[in-house]
Amino acid sequence: MKNKKITRKISQGVYALTTNGGGCIVDAVSQISTGNNPLIAVSVMKDNYTNELLKKNNKFALSVLDRNVDPKIITTFGTKSSRDIDKYENVETEDIEEIKVIKDSIGYMVLEKIDSIDNDTHTLFIGKLVEADIYKEEKPMTYEYYQENKDDYIKVTTEKNKTAWVCTICGYVYYGEELPEDFKCPICGVDRSLFKKADH
Numbered sequence: 627m628k629n630k631k632i633t634r635k636i637s638q639g640v641y642a643l644t645t646n647g648g649g650c651i652v653d654a655v656s657q658i659s660t661g662n663n664p665l666i667a668v669s670v671m672k673d674n675y676t677n678e679l680l681k682k683n684n685k686f687a688l689s690v691l692d693r694n695v696d697p698k699i700i701t702t703f704g705t706k707s708s709r710d711i712d713k714y715e716n717v718e719t720e721d722i723e724e725i726k727v728i729k730d731s732i733g734y735m736v737l738e739k740i741d742s743i744d745n746d747t748h749t750l751f752i753g754k755l756v757e758a759d760i761y762k763e764e765k766p767m768t769y770e771y772y773q774e775n776k777d778d779y780i781k782v783t784t785e786k787n788k789t790a791w792v793c794t795i796c797g798y799v800y801y802g803e804e805l806p807e808d809f810k811c812p813i814c815g816v817d818r819s820l821f822k823k824a825d826h
């Protein structure tokens with residue numbers, strides 16, 4: 627492949643996916659049909675706890691994040707796992723159709739799961755829109771904007787006197803002189819080319 631980075635030019639937004647028991651930040655979202663109840667697809671990594679939840683739950687929601695979203699929402703939902711913490715503890719939500727949606731957002735879409743497609747690493751969940759509302763008119767955060775400004779969203783501190791490698795996508799820190807050959811970020815799944823050596 628001459629330059630795979632062209633895929634990063636696909637415009638994507640940044641959303642909080644919520645479902646009973648957890649949820650996570652996603653950018654891999656696409657509307658795939660139109661009409662009164664359009665279909666929306668979201669791709670969730672199999673390693674994420676959210677994937678397990680979506681396999682059994684039949685409803686989920688996507689809250690559309692804006693550029694001024696409280697960074698805490700991105701760090702909590704996008705860099706931590708519901709296996710370890712309750713992501714809803716300090717986040718204001720509203721119950722819509724029995725799903726908690728994020729109040730600090732432009733608005734939400736509640737989806738009824740109608741299908742899913744598995745591949746090696748991810749599952750594509752397809753939902754039918756059953757409820758939706760707009761809280762405020764703001765510019766949605768794009769994945770590109772997030773990438774350009776993520777230092778404001780993810781504060782990474784690394785221990786001094788140790789060689790550290792930081793995931794440029796989610797802020798996960800790996801300690802060690804070299805990253806293992808086939809290393810993948812345990813949090814967000816990207817490969818080692820997206821890690822940067824920390825300059826303390």
Ligand SMILES: Cc1cc2nc3c(=O)[nH]c(=O)nc-3n(C[C@H](O)[C@H](O)[C@H](O)COP(=O)(O)O)c2cc1C
Pocket residue numbers: 640648649650651652653654655669670671672673674675676677700703704705706707708709772795796813814
């Ligand atoms: C900006 C951003 C975009 C992300 N996009 C996705 C995505 O599209 N699909 C996905 O499965 N994980 C994505 N992630 C990673 C998950 O949000 C992250 O791994 C989360 O900690 C999983 O939590 P869980 O184990 O509770 O499901 C993204 C993270 C960030 C910060």
